Amino acid sequence: MSNLTTDHFSALLNKYASNKHPFNLQLLSARQGDRVLSLYQQSSDYFIQASGQIATYQDVDELFESLPPTKKPNDKFVIGIADKSDIIVGVVDLIRDYPRLQCWCLGFMLIAPQLRNQHYGSALYHDLESMVYRSGGKELRLVVHDKNHNALRFWQHLGFSIKDTGFEMYGDQKAKVSILEKTILPNIPKLHISS
Numbered sequence: 415m416s417n418l419t420t421d422h423f424s425a426l427l428n429k430y431a432s433n434k435h436p437f438n439l440q441l442l443s444a445r446q447g448d449r450v451l452s453l454y455q456q457s458s459d460y461f462i463q464a465s466g467q468i469a470t471y472q473d474v475d476e477l478f479e480s481l482p483p484t485k486k487p488n489d490k491f492v493i494g495i496a497d498k499s500d501i502i503v504g505v506v507d508l509i510r511d512y513p514r515l516q517c518w519c520l521g522f523m524l525i526a527p528q529l530r531n532q533h534y535g536s537a538l539y540h541d542l543e544s545m546v547y548r549s550g551g552k553e554l555r556l557v558v559h560d561k562n563h564n565a566l567r568f569w570q571h572l573g574f575s576i577k578d579t580g581f582e583m584y585g586d587q588k589a590k591v592s593i594l595e596k597t598i599l600p601n602i603p604k605l606h607i608s609s
Contacts (some may be wrong), residue, residue: 442494444478515554
């Protein structure tokens with residue numbers, strides 16, 4: 415479904431927000447950068463590990479503006495995960511049909527430190543996978559900084575496998591990264607066979 419609009423994706427966000435987590439999923443725009451910066455500041459552990467620096471508005475701008483050369487702004491979806499007080503406690507960056515058709519790039523997923531290790535990230539990922547599949551995606555791809563061992567284990571536990579390695583710039587540091595991919599399968603009910 416290459417003609418997916420922002421309105422359609424917003425409807426999918428509402429439809430696939432699961433009961434597994436008490437959060438509201440919402441499309442964000444650059445006008446909500448202050449809300450994202452607050453999350454980034456809480457998550458300084460990630461930014462210091464990745465780039466050696468705390469997050470700034472430049473990092474927030476990059477979240478909203480960074481696109482591969484072949485993609486257009488309507489191919490990018492920045493999703494905020496808001497708690498009941500409408501505070502952003504997580505953010506996800508998805509790019510449709512990159513690096514190839516029907517492959518979506520999960521450019522970034524960050525959950526507030528106080529919510530980590532409580533299965534919210536897994537529940538959120540499963541909702542996103544369902545949305546991507548319903549939007550015509552057949553694969554997901556992401557990049558993990560090699561210093562981020564917890565993230566690598568998390569993604570591998572969710573079925574991603576390393577397809578390649580390379581280097582990317584994080585701030586002014588060149589870092590080794592792993593490129594992971596996963597084929598998305600439709601949710602098929604499991605058969606329960608009794609003996």
